[in-house]
Amino acid sequence: MKKLVIIGGSKGIGQAIINALKDTYSIINISRTGIETSSTITQHTLDVLEDDLPEIDSIDALVYCPGSINLKALSRLEIDDFKNDFNINVLGAIKTIKHYEKALIEGHGSVVLFSSVATQMGMPFHASIATSKAALEGLTKSLAAEYATKIRFNIIAPTITDTPLASRLLRNEKQRETMSERHPLKSILDPNEVAALTKYLLSSDAKSISGQTFPIDAGITSLKL
Numbered sequence: 001m002k003k004l005v006i007i008g009g010s011k012g013i014g015q016a017i018i019n020a021l022k023d024t025y026s027i028i029n030i031s032r033t034g035i036e037t038s039s040t041i042t043q044h045t046l047d048v049l050e051d052d053l054p055e056i057d058s059i060d061a062l063v064y065c066p067g068s069i070n071l072k073a074l075s076r077l078e079i080d081d082f083k084n085d086f087n088i089n090v091l092g093a094i095k096t097i098k099h100y101e102k103a104l105i106e107g108h109g110s111v112v113l114f115s116s117v118a119t120q121m122g123m124p125f126h127a128s129i130a131t132s133k134a135a136l137e138g139l140t141k142s143l144a145a146e147y148a149t150k151i152r153f154n155i156i157a158p159t160i161t162d163t164p165l166a167s168r169l170l171r172n173e174k175q176r177e178t179m180s181e182r183h184p185l186k187s188i189l190d191p192n193e194v195a196a197l198t199k200y201l202l203s204s205d206a207k208s209i210s211g212q213t214f215p216i217d218a219g220i221t222s223l224k225l
Helices: 012-021 079-099 101-106 127-146 164-169 173-181 191-202
Strands: 002-007 025-031 041-045 061-064 110-114 152-158 212-216
Touching: 002 012, 012 025, 012 191, 061 079, 061 191, 079 101, 079 127, 110 127, 110 191, 127 152, 127 212, 152 191, 191 212
Parallel strands: 002 025, 002 061, 025 041, 061 110, 110 152, 152 212
Antiparallel strands: none
């Protein structure tokens, strides 16, 4: 059975990815919150930014899920806000990839990271998160070139998704309706949709795809109705 390491699989998109892949991968989840384990799911409870990562031999797939939604006007953002978002979104991913570089090369692995629609369109109050996610997209393209014959790297850029991370933006029916109406397809993204795309990008069916950013955005970045 192929081996998947997922960072941040205890909730939201990460949890949906585990549910989608648990029958086809041996999954190693690394997160601050534990999950239910099984014969094919292993848990390491730690903070990827602060703690040492476990040693793992030969990895077929790596998914880095941690993210942040820090929506403030620039006048209210402190330098520490930018640093914290950058640490979570970018430096945590770099630390993980560097740590598992040899194992990914051994397994001819595929890596999936997560960006945001905020890098594709100007959105007020998104300065910090857009900065971090744009850096992550640049990292993805650079590493896809550097490891072209050894590891594949792709990045998914979802719009707002119905997860605990976005709960304060979707906390009542009025907000959900307003958010849905902003999108040409009149929908809010379900984490299972993101998991399905992740599953495809990790699979051999996507063996010729690397260095790409995939918006999954209910049409908000490309359609005007």
